[in-house]
Amino acid sequence: MSRANRKKTSKKPARPKKTKEQKVMQAKEKAIYERNRIALAYMELAKDKTFQKLEEDYKLDLVKEVLAIGDEVASWVVAEYGTNDPRKIAAQLGVKVFGEDSTDKKKKTPSEYRKEKKEIVVYRDFHEKLLREVRSTELSENLLKFVVAHELFHHLEINRIGEVYKRYKFLAWRLGPYAKEKNIRGLSDVAAQAFTLSLLELDISPQVFDYLTYILYTNP
Ligand SMILES: [Zn+2]
Numbered sequence: 001m002s003r004a005n006r007k008k009t010s011k012k013p014a015r016p017k018k019t020k021e022q023k024v025m026q027a028k029e030k031a032i033y034e035r036n037r038i039a040l041a042y043m044e045l046a047k048d049k050t051f052q053k054l055e056e057d058y059k060l061d062l063v064k065e066v067l068a069i070g071d072e073v074a075s076w077v078v079a080e081y082g083t084n085d086p087r088k089i090a091a092q093l094g095v096k097v098f099g100e101d102s103t104d105k106k107k108k109t110p111s112e113y114r115k116e117k118k119e120i121v122v123y124r125d126f127h128e129k130l131l132r133e134v135r136s137t138e139l140s141e142n143l144l145k146f147v148v149a150h151e152l153f154h155h156l157e158i159n160r161i162g163e164v165y166k167r168y169k170f171l172a173w174r175l176g177p178y179a180k181e182k183n184i185r186g187l188s189d190v191a192a193q194a195f196t197l198s199l200l201e202l203d204i205s206p207q208v209f210d211y212l213t214y215i216l217y218t219n220p
Contacts, residue, residue, distance in 0.1 A: 037197065038063055041190040050170050050182045062168070066187050069164055070194025073156060077199065084199050086149040090120060095155050097148055099124045111147035113154040120151040142202065149199050153192040164191040 018026075041063045045051040051059065074084075081089045090097050095118050102109075102123040110130070111122045127143060157163045165187040172182040196202070 037067055037194065040193060041067060044189050044193070045184065045186045048184050048186050050172065051184050051186070054170070062187075063190060066164060066190045067194040070153065070191040070196075071198045073153065073161060073191075074195045074198035077156070077195075084201070086145050086152050086199065090148060090152055090155075093152075093155065093159075094118065095120055095152065097122065101125050111151050113151040113158075115155075115158050118155065118159075120148055120155070122147055142200065145200055146196060146202075149196040150189075150192045153195040154188070157188060157191075164188045 038060070042059075045059075045063070054062070077089060078084050081092050083089060087097055097120045099122050102125055109123065110126045111120065113120055122144065127147075131143065165183050165185050168187060169181045169183060172180040174180075
C-alpha cells in the first residue's frame with residue numbers, strides 16, 4: 001500500500017496541530033519558568049560566602065546542574081510510587097507527616113524534616129499567618145503539598161540519594177600545603193525546590209513566584 005492510500009483509508013482523527021503562536025507561547029512560558037527557577041536558586045544561595053566567590057559562569061552551571069538533580073529525582077519518584085501526591089508518597093515511605101505549633105517563635109520556617117524520627121512537621125501557626133497574608137486560592141491549595149514535597153526531598157537525600165550539597169566541595173583557601181574545603185548547604189534546598197516544582201508540576205506564575213520569594217526569603 002502506498003503512503004497516499006494509507007492516508008486516505010485512515011479514519012483516525014489527526015491530533016489538532018499547535019499553531020505557531022501556541023508553540024511560541026509555550027517556549028516563552030518554558031523560558032520564564034526556567035528563569036524564575038534560576039532566580040529563586042540564586043536567592044537561596046545569595047548569602048553563602050562560598051557561593052559568592054565563585055565565577056559567574058560556574059555559578060550558573062552549578063545551579064542548573066543541581067536543579068536537574070531535583071527534576072530527575074521527581075521523575076523517578078513518580079514512576080516508582082505511581083503518584084505525585086507528596087503525602088501519599090510519604091505514607092508509602094513510612095514518613096509521618098503532621099502539624100504542630102512552633103514553640104520557637106524565632107524559627108521562621110514553614111516545615112521541618114526530623115531525620116532521627118523520619119518525620120515531616122508542618123508548622124501550623126506559620127501557615128495560618130501566611131494564608132492570611134498571601135491571598136490566593138491556587139496557593140492555599142498547594143501550600144501543604146509544597147512544604148511536604150520539599151521535606152520529602154530531604155528525606156530522600158538522607159535515605160536514598162545522599163545529601164546533594166555534599167557532592168560539591170569548594171576550595172575555601174590554600175596556604176602552602178594546607179587547604180580548606182567548604183560545602184554550600186543551600187544547594188540541597190535548590191535541588192529540593194526543583195524537586196517540588198517538578199513533582200507538583202507547578203507553574204511558576206508571577207503569583208507563585210512572589211509567594212515563593214515571600215516564604216523562602218523574607219521573614220513573615
Ligand atoms: Zn529545605
